[in-house]
Amino acid sequence: MSVVAVLRLPLAVDLSGFVKLLQRMQVPHRVSEEAGEQVLWVPANISEDVRSLYERFPAGDPDQQLDIPVAQTMRRPGFVEQLRHSKATAGILLLCLIVGAVTVLGENLSTMHWFTFLDFRVIGDYIEFTPLDEGLAAGQWWRLVTPMLIHFGFLHLAMNGMWYWELGRRIEARQGSINLIGLTLLFSLVSNYAQYWFSGATLFGGLSGVLYGLLGHCWIFQLLSPNPAYRLPRGVLVMMLVWLVLCLSGLVSMIGFGEIANAAHVGGLLIGCFTGLLGGLYNRRKLAV
Known part of the structure; x- marks a missing residue:
């Protein structure tokens, strides 16, 4: 699965709240530091959804007002x-x-x-x-x-x-x-x-x-x-x-x-x-x- 850089933000921007929101939603992602910027990487097929989500919730959802269903625990492969x-x-x-x-x-x-x-x-x-x-x-x-x-x-x-x-x-x-x-x-x-x-x-x-x-x-x-x-x-x-x-x-x-x-x-x-x-x-x- 290919991944793309969906956000490139200055290091001064606090991205921790949005990252916690992605973790709650179990969205695959990673954050790297490149050329003085923090870069958020996500699978290409959901990049637009993640970008729209950031526009609405740049600080994440600290009060957990969003109704996010709890995903079932993945079964460990035999x-x-x-x-x-x-x-x-x-x-x-x-x-x-x-x-x-x-x-x-x-x-x-x-x-x-x-x-x-x-x-x-x-x-x-x-x-x-x-x-x-x-x-x-x-x-x-x-x-x-x-x-x-x-x-x-x-x-x-x-x-x-x-x-x-x-x-x-x-x-x-x-x-x-x-x-x-x-x-x-x-x-x-x-x-x-x-x-x-x-x-x-x-x-x-x-x-x-x-x-x-x-x-x-x-x-x-x-x-x-x-x-x-x-x-x-x-x-x-x-x-x-x-x-x-x-x-x-x-x-x-x-x-x-x-x-x-x-x-x-x-x-x-x-x-x-x-x-x-x-x-x-x-x-x-x-x-x-």
Whole structure:
């Protein structure tokens, strides 16, 4: 649904009363500040009605004299309905489940080597990795992204799956399935290569680098082009960033959580912030036209 700027007013004008009236009427809207003005955005199909409403009630309806019927509370969509609107998100998670079953959550090295960043073979108690350039020369380009499907243990898979379901659905709802898949592959590529560049030939995997990419994307996109779909609770953002700092400090590994792919987390967050910047600026410019 396209939105248009229905009002452009000086910052000195008090728009709070009219905004409260729109909230009572459950009219979709948002207010932004641009070039020293406050701009009210509404769906294009109701823009004339909102403009007429402002002409009649510029201060809103503080005494609530208007008879506005109370709308029925919207029913929260069920799980099946959410799946129907989040096919790409569910598809990525299904692939993680399949790979988790095939690799026995990282226990079966004979199958896990199909999905790792570097191919390898087990020689006694040692693992011999194939150099990256040899793997790419052999056409094994899928290895650049498939480590995101590998998980080491049920808790690893459950936590990553929960966060991907939460963040992936938001992006799919606002930007579509193709964009979500494209961003997921991009974040996986960057975070995997960052981890390889930092740690060398090691076994690593999981969606966490992608998750930090999705988080950074939603965060910066929302700052530049606000939308309810990307409005994350502040506590979620703070918690994820604090967790990143704790992992970087080495404390998480010290207390028994194992080795953490810190480079993948940082790489994912940085590329996610970059795509959020590009997407947010593009969307903001598109809305202003």
